[in-house]
Amino acid sequence: MEEEWDEDGPEVVKRFMYVNRKAPYGTVYALEMLEKVLIAAAFEQDVHVVFMDDGVYQLKKEQETKGINMKNFSPTFRALEGYDVEKLYVEKESLEARGLTVDDLVVPVEVLSSQDLKALMDKQEVILTA
Amino acid sequence: MLLHTVNKSPFERNTLESCLRVCEDGAGILLIEDGVYGALDNTVVADLIKKRMGNIKFYVLGPDVDARGLGNQTMIDGIETVDFGGFVDLVEKHSATQSWL
Amino acid sequence: MKFGILVNEGPFQHQASDSAYLFTKAALEKGHEIYRVFFYYDGVNNANKLSEPQADDRDLVKLWSALAEEHKVDLVVCVAAALRRGIKDDILAPGFRISGLGQLIESGIVADRQITFGD
Numbered sequence: 001m002e003e004e005w006d007e008d009g010p011e012v013v014k015r016f017m018y019v020n021r022k023a024p025y026g027t028v029y030a031l032e033m034l035e036k037v038l039i040a041a042a043f044e045q046d047v048h049v050v051f052m053d054d055g056v057y058q059l060k061k062e063q064e065t066k067g068i069n070m071k072n073f074s075p076t077f078r079a080l081e082g083y084d085v086e087k088l089y090v091e092k093e094s095l096e097a098r099g100l101t102v103d104d105l106v107v108p109v110e111v112l113s114s115q116d117l118k119a120l121m122d123k124q125e126v127i128l129t130a
Numbered sequence: 131m132l133l134h135t136v137n138k139s140p141f142e143r144n145t146l147e148s149c150l151r152v153c154e155d156g157a158g159i160l161l162i163e164d165g166v167y168g169a170l171d172n173t174v175v176a177d178l179i180k181k182r183m184g185n186i187k188f189y190v191l192g193p194d195v196d197a198r199g200l201g202n203q204t205m206i207d208g209i210e211t212v213d214f215g216g217f218v219d220l221v222e223k224h225s226a227t228q229s230w231l
Numbered sequence: 232m233k234f235g236i237l238v239n240e241g242p243f244q245h246q247a248s249d250s251a252y253l254f255t256k257a258a259l260e261k262g263h264e265i266y267r268v269f270f271y272y273d274g275v276n277n278a279n280k281l282s283e284p285q286a287d288d289r290d291l292v293k294l295w296s297a298l299a300e301e302h303k304v305d306l307v308v309c310v311a312a313a314l315r316r317g318i319k320d321d322i323l324a325p326g327f328r329i330s331g332l333g334q335l336i337e338s339g340i341v342a343d344r345q346i347t348f349g350d
Contacts, residue, residue, distance in 0.1 A: 012340050012341075014339065014340055016336075016339060019228065021148065021230075021231075028272065029272070032271065032272055032312065035311065035332060036271075036332060036335065036336075039331075039332040039333055039335070039336055040336045040339075042333070043333065043336045043337070043340065045336065045339075045340070052148065052152075053144065053148050091152070093151065114151045114152050117152045118152045118153065118154050119154070121132065121152055121154075121228065122131065122132055122154050122157070122225075124132075124226055124228075125225075125226055125339075126226065126339035126340075126345045127132075127226055127227065127228040127229075127345075127347075128237070128339070128345075128347060129228065129229050129230065129231055129347055129349070130231060130239065130272075130349060135346075137246075137247075137250075137350075162250060163246045163247075163250060164246075193253075213257075214253045214254055214256070214257035215257045215260070215261060217254055217257065218234075218254065218257045218258045218261055218263065219261075221234070221344050221346055222232055222263075222344065226344065226345075227344060227345070227346045227347075229346065229347040229348065229349065231239075231347070231349045231350055
């Protein structure tokens, strides 16, 4: 396995998409997904991060988690740029369905209609969801 | 074209709806685990699939259907039943797999 | 074809690991290669050799181990997810190894198809 990695690992750049559909805190999925995104960036892959359905709530501004004894991980989304993860997308329909606008989000994102998201998703080589 | 898998009951979650919203025409959708309830005909959610039947190829995992006592229930016309070997073939023949959870 | 498998749930709360196991077995029977099975989230519990299912229940920990033994399938448990859940080397079932999340990304890069089983 190690040898194979040395041969064609770092030269290969695949399109990776992470589809975040779950709200933060209620379950662990959002947090551990973020860890996966950071690792993929370290492997210098072409990383696309999508937030749709309740996943858009991961990006909500003004999260204050002291009262539930959990770590607020929303600032980490602002740090993604430093790891060269710059392709952040939010599905327009999910945002609007929740009465949110981009002004409610902690990071700048590209808002895509489900039509545009379809096309982008179809081009991916590896899709990881939670 | 992608293969999408859906493993949630459409009676309980919006997973199938979300999948359909961003599923390209020509793609495949395989219903597995609790997702197989979406394959039943004569339900309040059957139209979700029926509306896209001509454009998307739908499959359902037979062992999950049988396990849930649905083997003799009427499935939506046009849905193809596959076993785990068929599941593997579907993953192979599509460009990538998106698992809707 | 080379497949990479990601398992996000343990054996006792969700069907995901069963589905992943049956998929993996079917792929091997068809002559495909399983590049790696990566266990993440509660999926790390699939590696716990201390688990004792009831006698009439299937034992996924043993089933995965047997698959690794028979087909040399690489079963990798995520170190960060494992430590959180108390899964350490001394309670790993045969065939499993603990490593970093990078192994999942590498699987995505090397395998022809990467598929997720989860909740």
